[in-house]
Amino acid sequence: MADLLNARLGYLLKHAQLNFAASGARALEPLGITGRELAVLVVLDAAEPLSQQDAARELGVDRTTMVALVDDLEAKDLVERHRSPEDRRKNIVGLTAHGKKTLAEGERLHKETESAFLAELSPIENELFLRILKKLAADSELEADGPLTTDSDAEDA
Amino acid sequence: MADLLNARLGYLLKHAQLNFAASGARALEPLGITGRELAVLVVLDAAEPLSQQDAARELGVDRTTMVALVDDLEAKDLVERHRSPEDRRKNIVGLTAHGKKTLAEGERLHKETESAFLAELSPIENELFLRILKKLAADSELEADGPLTTDSDAEDA
């Protein structure tokens, strides 16, 4: 593809991300869930029960987006909504037995994918890469405090 | 935000990318163009004149998407369409004088942003990071040969 763009940080980040996302999606296919859904399960599997809004905050999405995410997971019998006894406005969202099993298997597949993706790297490179990436990803908390903007007008350059 | 997700490669890649894209968008704001538009200008500034379809291929987008991109750039007087004399079906898209100036200034701002973004890294880290990222971004050419999927169901995990 574009050799001109191949030297550009934004291009590299975007395509590394797309590439990894595609690997993840492929790995999770047998479970019938997407990477995004696995992330939701991870968040919902917290020590304390989370309301939809709690989970939305953790995931960095809007509460209206959360409705659809929970709808999907509930349709797949992976989570259940319960009215909170303490505050009946809230939906506590918990994993079903099937959800727990799917989460465990999904995490296993996810780790495999991650390892395969980083397999070409030496342990030292691996450690350094993740450390740097964490730094670059963390900056966002300083500046972009709003909700996730659609990443479409996002930098291809 | 989600500490649980903070250790995940997909999450880190996505947020590093969003973060950098946001920085780029901010930097280019005075020029009235987006990072994506700058990328289009970079591609169109090739040695040989490119048709819309040529440029679309370079950018990895559909030709219908290219129409809108060129429309926008033309509205901003950054590019011009010319009917190709050799094949009158083709639109040769060239940069206007304003387009060339905007490209030059945009590239300057882009490089600044990139440097600022990587400023915390030592030269050695910097080199290593880009080398690794190139490897991870390059895999996509092996597997995802189709057009860019929308990255929305993309891995947050």
Add this chain to the structure above:
DNA sequence: TATTGTTATACTCTATAACTATA
């Protein structure tokens, strides 16, 4: 009055299908 979940709606970016003009 404020908050939670929900729905309806709109917006952005994307691709597919069908049209036109050229080849």
Add this chain to the structure above:
DNA sequence: TATAGTTATAGAGTATAACAATA
């Protein structure tokens, strides 16, 4: 017949505004 550009349309994903139930 096939290709380049275009348009109309639809899909995925997002957010904003308005509503009902609850606080």
